[in-house]
Amino acid sequence: MANSQTTSGIVAGRLPADRIAKNFGDLHPAYQPHEAAVAADRCYFCHDAPCMTACPTSIDIPLFIRQIATGTPEAAAKTIFEQNILGGMCARVCPTETLCEEACVRETAEGKPVEIGRLQRYATDTLMARNAHPFTRAASTGKKVAVVGAGPSGLACAHRLAMLGHDVVIFEARPKAGGLNEFGIAAYKAPNHFAEREVAWLMQIGGITMEEGKALGRDITLAGLKADYDAVFLSIGLGGVNALRAEGEDKDGVRDAVDFIADLRQSGDLTGLPVGRDVVVIGGGMTAVDAAVQSKLLGAENVTIAYRRGQESMSASRYEQDLAAQNGVRLMFNLRPVAVHGNGSAAEIELEYTTTEGGKLTGTGETIRLKADQVFKAIGQTLTDAPEGIAIEGGKIAVTGAGRTSVAGVWAGGDCASGGEDLTVTAVAEGRDAALDIHATLTA
Amino acid sequence: MADLTTEFLGIKSPNPFWLASAPPTDKEYNVRRAFEAGWGGVVWKTLGSEGPPVVNVNGPRYGAIYGADRRLLGLNNIELITDRPLQTNLEEITRVKKDYPDRALIVSLMVPCDEESWKAILPLVEETGADGIELNFGCPHGMAERGMGSAVGQVPEYITMVTEWCKKYYSKPVIVKLTPNITDIRNPARAAFQGNADAVSLINTINSITSVDLDLMAPQPTIDGKGTHGGYCGPAVKPIALNMVAEIARDPQTHGKPISAIGGITTWRDAAEFMVMGAGNVQVCTAAMTYGFKVVQEMISGLSQWMDDKGYTSTSDFIGQAVPNVTDWQYLNLNYVTKAKIDQDACIKCGRCYAACEDTSHQAIWMKPGRVFEVNDAECVACNLCVDVCPVESCISMVELQAGEMDERTGKVVEAEYANWTTHPNNPAALKAAE
Numbered sequence: 001m002a003n004s005q006t007t008s009g010i011v012a013g014r015l016p017a018d019r020i021a022k023n024f025g026d027l028h029p030a031y032q033p034h035e036a037a038v039a040a041d042r043c044y045f046c047h048d049a050p051c052m053t054a055c056p057t058s059i060d061i062p063l064f065i066r067q068i069a070t071g072t073p074e075a076a077a078k079t080i081f082e083q084n085i086l087g088g089m090c091a092r093v094c095p096t097e098t099l100c101e102e103a104c105v106r107e108t109a110e111g112k113p114v115e116i117g118r119l120q121r122y123a124t125d126t127l128m129a130r131n132a133h134p135f136t137r138a139a140s141t142g143k144k145v146a147v148v149g150a151g152p153s154g155l156a157c158a159h160r161l162a163m164l165g166h167d168v169v170i171f172e173a174r175p176k177a178g179g180l181n182e183f184g185i186a187a188y189k190a191p192n193h194f195a196e197r198e199v200a201w202l203m204q205i206g207g208i209t210m211e212e213g214k215a216l217g218r219d220i221t222l223a224g225l226k227a228d229y230d231a232v233f234l235s236i237g238l239g240g241v242n243a244l245r246a247e248g249e250d251k252d253g254v255r256d257a258v259d260f261i262a263d264l265r266q267s268g269d270l271t272g273l274p275v276g277r278d279v280v281v282i283g284g285g286m287t288a289v290d291a292a293v294q295s296k297l298l299g300a301e302n303v304t305i306a307y308r309r310g311q312e313s314m315s316a317s318r319y320e321q322d323l324a325a326q327n328g329v330r331l332m333f334n335l336r337p338v339a340v341h342g343n344g345s346a347a348e349i350e351l352e353y354t355t356t357e358g359g360k361l362t363g364t365g366e367t368i369r370l371k372a373d374q375v376f377k378a379i380g381q382t383l384t385d386a387p388e389g390i391a392i393e394g395g396k397i398a399v400t401g402a403g404r405t406s407v408a409g410v411w412a413g414g415d416c417a418s419g420g421e422d423l424t425v426t427a428v429a430e431g432r433d434a435a436l437d438i439h440a441t442l443t444a
Numbered sequence: 445m446a447d448l449t450t451e452f453l454g455i456k457s458p459n460p461f462w463l464a465s466a467p468p469t470d471k472e473y474n475v476r477r478a479f480e481a482g483w484g485g486v487v488w489k490t491l492g493s494e495g496p497p498v499v500n501v502n503g504p505r506y507g508a509i510y511g512a513d514r515r516l517l518g519l520n521n522i523e524l525i526t527d528r529p530l531q532t533n534l535e536e537i538t539r540v541k542k543d544y545p546d547r548a549l550i551v552s553l554m555v556p557c558d559e560e561s562w563k564a565i566l567p568l569v570e571e572t573g574a575d576g577i578e579l580n581f582g583c584p585h586g587m588a589e590r591g592m593g594s595a596v597g598q599v600p601e602y603i604t605m606v607t608e609w610c611k612k613y614y615s616k617p618v619i620v621k622l623t624p625n626i627t628d629i630r631n632p633a634r635a636a637f638q639g640n641a642d643a644v645s646l647i648n649t650i651n652s653i654t655s656v657d658l659d660l661m662a663p664q665p666t667i668d669g670k671g672t673h674g675g676y677c678g679p680a681v682k683p684i685a686l687n688m689v690a691e692i693a694r695d696p697q698t699h700g701k702p703i704s705a706i707g708g709i710t711t712w713r714d715a716a717e718f719m720v721m722g723a724g725n726v727q728v729c730t731a732a733m734t735y736g737f738k739v740v741q742e743m744i745s746g747l748s749q750w751m752d753d754k755g756y757t758s759t760s761d762f763i764g765q766a767v768p769n770v771t772d773w774q775y776l777n778l779n780y781v782t783k784a785k786i787d788q789d790a791c792i793k794c795g796r797c798y799a800a801c802e803d804t805s806h807q808a809i810w811m812k813p814g815r816v817f818e819v820n821d822a823e824c825v826a827c828n829l830c831v832d833v834c835p836v837e838s839c840i841s842m843v844e845l846q847a848g849e850m851d852e853r854t855g856k857v858v859e860a861e862y863a864n865w866t867t868h869p870n871n872p873a874a875l876k877a878a879e
Contacts, residue, residue, distance in 0.1 A: 034837055042513070045735045066735075066742045070711040075745040 005277070005301045009345075010253060010374050012274040014299025020270045023297035027188045027323075028092075028118055036122040040069040043114045046105055051116060054103035056420070056429045057084035061100060065119055077127030078134045080120055084432070085159045086152050088128060088198050089181050090425045091121035092190050095286075097319040099425070128197075133204035138165035140207075143442045146171065146229040148216050151179020152424045153414025154235035155202055156431030157438075162207035164439045169229075170208060173215035176266075179237060180415075181424065183262040186290040187270075188297070215385070222387035226409060231438045234390075234397060234405070234412040235431060238381035238422075244282060246349075248340035257281060257291035257378035264294055276374025279303045280349050282337050283378030284314040289321070291376045292329045303329045304370060306351055308336040308361060337375075338367060346375050383416055393418045403434035411438055446751035448744060450484065450759045452724040453617040453642045453702055455575045457484035457548040460759055461715065461743050464706050464727035465489050465552035465578060465621070468737075470526055472536035476543075481737035482744060485548025487645075487727060490525035490580045491533050493555045493565060498524045498586075504665035507654035509680060516734050518680035520654040522665065522672055524586045525554050530568070537572040550619065554580040554592050557602060559609050566613040576617035579606060579641075581632070582648020584625050584675050594648070597623035600635030607639025617642040619704060622688075624681075625651050629688040630695045643702035644692065645727060647685040649675020678730035682708030686721060693722025693767045700764075710739075712746025719759065720766040774865040781851050781858050782826040782842040784808070784819045790839040791817060797830035797840060805829050822852040 003013045015023070031039065043065040051061045059080050067076035080087035094100075096117040104113030127134060143166045147154045150172035158168040176182055181195040203210070214220055216236055225232045241256040243249065253276065267273045275298040281288045284307035296303045305324060307314055311333050314321060321331060335351040342348065349372040352363040383396055391398040391406035396418040403411040413430030420426040448459035462485035463469050463478050470489040478486055492498060500523055509518035526533055541549045551574045555561040569577055580587075581597030588595040596602045603620060610618045620636035622629060624647035636644050651673050653663045663671030685707020692698050705723030709715050710731040718726050731739050756762050786797070786809075793815040801809040808823035809830065819830075831840045845851060847860035867874050 037837070041515075045739070047736055047738075063738070063741055066739070067745060070713060070742055070746050072712070072742075072746045072749050075742075075749045078745070 005299050008277050008373065010274045010276045013271045014275065015271070017271050020298070024187050024191065024270060024294075026191050027186075028121075030125060031118055031122040036068055036073070036119060039115050039119055040065045042106060043069070044105060050103035050105060051100040051114075054099045055083075056099070056423065056426045057087075057090070057432070058429075059083045059087065059120070061116055061120075064123055065114065065116070068119055068123055073123045073126040074130065074134075076119075076123035080124055081127075081134055084425065084428050085156055085202055086181070086198065086424065086428050087120060088124040089152070089190060089195065090428065091117050091124055092194065093181075093185050094425050095317045095319065095423070098317050128201055131201070133201065135163050135205055137163055137205060137207055140167070141165040141443060143167070143230040144169070144228070145231045145233065145438060145442075146225040147233045147235065148220070148225070149173070149179060149235035149237055149414070149416075150177035150199070150210065150212075151235055151237050151414055151427065152181055153417075153427035153431035153434075154179070154233065155199065156428040157233045157235065157411075157413060157435045158208050158431075159202050159205055160432050160435035161438060162205045164435070166207070166230075166439070166442065168208045170210050171214040171216070171220055171225075172210065172212045173218075173236075175213050177210055177212065179235075183265055184258060184287070185265075185424075186261070186294055187265055188294075216387065217385045222390070222407075222410065226407075230409075230442055232410045233403070233431070233434055233438065234387070234410065234416060235414040235427070236383075236385060236416045238415045239384035240382040241377055242380045242382060244337050244340075244377055244379065246337040246339055248342070248346070251340050251342050251346045252344060253342070253346035253373055254340055254375040254377070257283065257287050257376040258381065260291055260376055261287070261294065264298075270298065273298060275300050276372070277301045278371040279374045279376065280370055280372040281305045281376045281378055283307065283376075283380070284309065284316060285378060285380070286316050286320060288376075288378035289316045289324050289329075291378055293324050293327045295374070295376075296327045296329055300374075302371065304332055305329060306332045306335045306337070306349075306370075308334065308354055309356060310334055335368065336361075336363065338363075340372070340375060341369070342373075346372055348372055349375055381415070386416070402437035403430055404437065446748045446756065448484075448748060448751075448759060450725050452548070452704065453576060453619070455485070455548045455550075455617065456546070457725070458546060459484035459740075459744055459747075460719065460725035461740050462486060462548060462550075462704070462725060462727045463732060464729040465550075465580065466729040466733075467521075467523060468729060468732050471528065471533075472540055475536075475540050475549075478732075478737050479540075479544050479547050482740045483547070483737065484725075485550065485575075487550040487552050487578050488533070488537055488574070490552040490554045490583070491530055491565070491569075492525050493561055494530045494568075497527045497529055500524055500527050501667050503667040507664045507674065509654055509678075516678065516730075518652075518654065518676055518678040519730050519733065520652050520665075520674040520676050521649070522585050522674040525552075525580070525583070530565075534568055534572055537569075537574055541573045541575075548576075549574045550576045550578050552578045552580050552621070554583070554587060557591055557596055557606060562606065562609040563613050566610065570614055570616070574616075576619060576642070577610065577614060578619040578621050578645060579610060580621055580648070581606075582621045582623040582646075584623060584649060584651045585673060594623035594625050597621075597632055597648070598626055600631045603632050603635040604639035607636055607641045611640045619643045619645050621648055621706075622646040623648045624684060624688055624707075629691050630698065633692045633695070633701075634697050637698055637701055643704055643724070644698075645704035645706055646688055646692070647681065647707045649677045650681055650684065652676035677708065678734075679708045679710050679714075682710075682714060686718060689718055689723055690721050690767070690770045693764065694770050699767075710734075712743045712750065715743055715747060716750060716762070717766075719763050721770070722764045722767045724763055725759075776864060777862045778865065778868060779859045779861060779863045781845040783821050783824045783845065784826065784828075784830050784840055785843045786817055786819060786830075786840050787838070788816070790836055792836055792839075793817070794835060796833045796835065800829050800833045824853060 064076040064079040101113035107113035339350040411434040414427035450460040465487040507520040583593035587593035705718035706727040
């Protein structure tokens with residue numbers, strides 16, 4: 001093989017195909033039935049369970065685990081899907097360590113929570129393997145709803161609306177549905193085209209038309225949708241990425257982490273995907289970890305995450321940080337980028353040490369240089385392409401209640417909407433709740 | 445989702461899951477919560493005669509048996525019948541039944557063993573609008589000492605007599621709840637139906653002492669240094685209850701008579717097992733006391749899924765389906781030969797099958813180098829102990845030898861024909877018949 005981990009520059013094929021395949025296999029292998037039974041037996045069936053409260057979609061976790069324990073994982077899946085139609089993906093990508101599993105009383109008692117995420121996956125995988133859709137549509141209401149964006153929030157909204165008897169058209173700017181599930185999360189969290197299969201399974205409810213390659217502001221307008229549909233749900237995500245505001249940011253080799261992850265997710269052959277030898281990821285969230293770990297798994301020799309604040313402030317969970325460290329990613333804290341050096345292409349990044357005084361981040365003036373032929377920006381995303389005339393709050397579409405925007409007849413949810421954490425599961429909850437509100441409004 | 449609507453003695457309920465007469469059904473507050481949670485019916489905790497109510501102990505009433513991970517497997521209680529005034533209960537029953545006409549509401553009764561006592565209470569119960577009564581002939585503690593509860597249930601003649609009184613003074617269905625603290629359950633069941641009972645329900649709790657406090661040298665639960673036997677219930681008693689239900693279901697004298705099954709029912713599967721064994725519905729107590737009323741949701745979804753998978757559209761489709769397959773030992777096919785087989789891929793090499801077989805059974809498992817465990821067909825009697833102790837489900841299976849195959853243990857070729865003990869040459873009775 002021509003390239004190796006120590007080949008300089010941004011090149012493909014640093015690792016042999018078998019290593020790549022192994023690296024990008026399932027992060028958490030699926031439970032075998034016996035493992036699921038043992039894990040399910042640990043659940044106490046708590047009253048008013050803390051795990052359920054901690055779940056943004058309020059899945060009845062004790063009930064679904066009991067249904068697994070009594071040999072009916074399909075019934076368990078239905079319990080999950082009633083609240084969260086993307087329960088399969090959420091089982092894979094939810095930061096359970098900061099949600100349900102953190103709240104588990106066995107975490108309190110023993111430091112070992114019931115493995116809720118893996119049990120959820122066991123249940124949902126079992127039902128989806130039957131390739132049967134557990135829900136049927138209500139009688140047609142004759143109402144039409146436009147959903148803009150086929151990410152988790154848009155899909156959840158569309159599914160619930162379709163279930164309630166409305167006809168839904170989803171407009172998706174990209175050529176493929178799924179949103180961040182398809183383009184934005186680490187490949188090892190949902191291998192084997194899970195996001196794509198999940199969308200196809202979800203669509204089995206019927207009554208949903210998917211219009212791909214239709215972007216708001218380019219191919220469709222809010223005014224047009226408002227005229228043609230009884231309601232509109234905006235789930236357009238965050239299209240932009242914050243700038244580093246560092247000198248030399250425009251050099252070759254500096255790019256958005258989300259684009260790198262999207263390329264990786266859509267790559268048919270990861271041995272053909274180029275990655276740097278010395279990769280530096282700027283940021284402290286899940287996207288930073290996903291980009292860094294996957295760079296390492298592709299064969300980058302040195303991968304560093306540089307975060308401007310202390311470890312305790314990182315939005316990536318401790319579990320994610322440990323995952324990065326286990327994969328050989330170096331985590332550096334209290335460092336902010338000041339310049340990218342190199343002759344046309346990035347070669348080094350210069351970072352300044354920071355301190356936080358009275359909540360305000362300041363540079364100390366001391367800098368450090370790291371080799372960096374590839375720099376990924378993962379310092380947050382911004383709303384772009386918001387329709388004119390809609391109120392914005394804190395850089396997002398302002399919503400009140402169940403996703404109501406400032407424009408009558410228009411709802412919004414997911415990352416583009418104000419409030420809530422930018423998590424898949426939160427997006428699903430917002431989409432579902434907006435659908436219920438739209439339904440109540442349309443049938444009032 | 446399958447329709448779980450069940451009709452028992454003409455009483456319709458949205459599902460076959462009733463709460464048994466016990467603390468969970470002691471008062472309006474609990475029963476309303478139960479109905480809101482989805483229970484199909486309740487048997488109201490036992491009422492006694494008018495007058496000063498019974499009193500309960502003021503110390504612990506329950507004792508427990510645990511499995512691994514402190515899972516509650518058995519519960520023992522020394523609580524008596526309701527300790528609230530009769531009138532209060534009757535008023536509450538009337539209100540609840542009025543508000544939940546679609547749910548079954550049965551009133552459990554226990555009054556002294558004389559006609560006057562029954563004649564006095566039955567019209568009062570009739571007035572509540574409840575769907576039927578259940579005669580508590582089962583409680584083994586406290587009330588039995590006063591000539592009620594299991595003291596009646598242990599004397600078939602009394603059962604018949606009281607049941608007759610109830611049929612005389614009460615117009616709706618009469619269910620007789622049986623005590624398992626008896627040698628042969630068929631006798632009290634026959635007695636109940638002889639007295640024209642509409643159904644029997646069983647089992648009530650089993651006499652038990654759950655544990656002994658080794659410092660106090662006293663049974664638990666301990667009341668001021670003393671303890672008494674109580675009634676045992678929960679998952680631990682299910683096999684006993686299942687057998688008693690089966691005995692009644694297959695007894696020619698009571699076959700086909702309505703049975704409401706009670707005894708450790710915790711999951712949908714337990715319920716299904718009792719129903720295929722002849723029960724028209726089931727009553728639950730300990731599972732609710734352990735996990736709360738919400739536990740019925742799993743029973744509903746599970747039974748419904750199983751019915752869908754099997755193609756059953758009504759509970760009546762499967763009630764009693766297993767009864768014809770319960771037989772006496774002497775009729776089991778002795779020409780049915782199986783051998784244990786260990787799935788080497790599934791085996792985790794714990795060696796429990798080996799220890800069990802080598803130490804306590806038939807030395808039919810080899811332990812080979814590398815902790816490989818294999819069955820020696822020449823010794824295997826197919827006792828199933830290895831299957832039972834194996835921690836891995838489906839790792840060891842019993843494989844049937846086909847007719848014509850050699851049973852290496854006996855050196856005989858397996859015969860296709862059914863043959864049982866009644867005709868076996870080793871059976872002296874069989875030989876005598878042949879002579």
